[in-house]
Amino acid sequence: MPQMAPSLWVFxxxxxxxxxxxxxxxLFFLKDKKIELLKEQKFNKSMNYKWQ
Incomplete structure (x- = not known):
């Protein structure tokens, strides 16, 4: 590590x-809707497989 003032490292x-x-x-705010849609699709698919 180069020698620098501790306050600079803290900053x-x-x-x-x-x-x-x-x-x-x-990123979370932008991808929230996409992630929720993907989770719902995966959940629905798994539920369909369980019911069959």
């Missing part, structure tokens, strides 16, 4: 965590 760490958190939230 970088917090900044990266915030960016990952924001990006994940945006």
């Amino acid at each position: 970088i760490y917090v900044f990266m965590c915030l960016m990952v958190f924001i990006l994940k939230n945006n």
